[in-house]
Amino acid sequence: MYAAESYLKSAEDAELLVTVEGLPCVAGVSTDPLSNERRLLVEYADPGLLSDPGSVRTLWRTLLAGHPDVSALVVRTGGAVRLAPPWHPDLTYVRLSEDADVSAGPDAPRVTPATEEQLPLVADWLVRAILHAAREQQRPADPEAATAEAAALLGTPTRESLLVREHGVPVGHATVIGRAWDEITAETHMELVDVLVEPGADGPAGRRALVAAVAELARTAGLPLTGHVVHGPDGGGDRVTAALCARGWTVHHRYWTARADELAATPEGTRRP
Incomplete structure (x- = not known):
């Protein structure tokens, strides 16, 4: 999933755009309104950064070095991307087929x-x-x-x-x-x-x-109609997503979460879909 040029331009104007290995990434610190946890929200990472293990290592190290005070990272990916531990799915957005x-x-x-x-x-x-x-x-x-x-x-x-x-x-x-x-x-x-x-x-x-x-x-x-599925540690979110896809919904994008300390210990954090 590639970002619109207008979005990348607005992110650059807001000083949220980071270039890693020549590819764009948009990230900023956010505070969870329910828990008050400070997290780094990676709203966009170029698919090329998430498909190559070497680029992934560089991406997470760059982001963690620039934001040492956050307790977790949240990243949005396209529906086909699967992130490996310590990442776990937080939200899956599905879209109803026509x-x-x-x-x-x-x-x-x-x-x-x-x-x-x-x-x-x-x-x-x-x-x-x-x-x-x-x-x-x-x-x-x-x-x-x-x-x-x-x-x-x-x-x-x-x-x-x-x-x-x-x-x-x-x-x-x-x-x-x-x-x-x-x-x-x-x-x-x-x-x-x-x-x-x-x-x-x-x-x-x-x-x-x-x-x-x-x-x-x-x-x-x-x-188009878009909905979302909440994921917990019991795997129920994956089962709900699979059931929705069997009824005509498709995965549009996902949000994944990883603790900053765990990600620092295993910086790869991804595999090819």
Whole structure:
């Protein structure tokens, strides 16, 4: 996955562009809003840097030397790239294929747009999802920070939330950002932020109905639909990703994480896909 020239130019203007062996890399320090951990976010590394073991060693050594105070590195890669330990997947972003059949079926539960009065319910579901993701990744999570993150999502101008109902009662939601901008690839897409169905409800039917409704929103808008999978140490994220790919989704890109001290001890950190 190669970056748009406009993105590389803006990264250079912000002094975030590093050239390693003549190839571009964009990296900057960020603070995790839930754990307050200082991490180096490598938003982009040229595929040539990640495909050659010698270039990989040079890349990680260069980044670690320039940022000795970070506790972890996070790197975005294309979907075909697989990083070896100590790297582990953090998030996998998947995109729904244009010809995928995600119909909900004739007996699907009813899906309706969330009203203003129902947004507190959606906010609660978002907070639960944010805290659950943090626990999955074995990261500390501040409930107040999660509440603030959920509020920011609900305040996004193109945000839409849909509710699925059983016996007339809302039992789950799907929340999307209607026009999300990927500045690295210069693509506009619809982003499925969260899908949640209450444990006591018919989860498979509810999720199918919500995904079908969201896919219709994306088709109407003429935009690709992107979602994400959270990875924990138990391998569940890989199983969820494989199940989604079997239903017409494809891996678009991933975020990988490695502890800085572990990466310094094993600087190769990658293998060919």
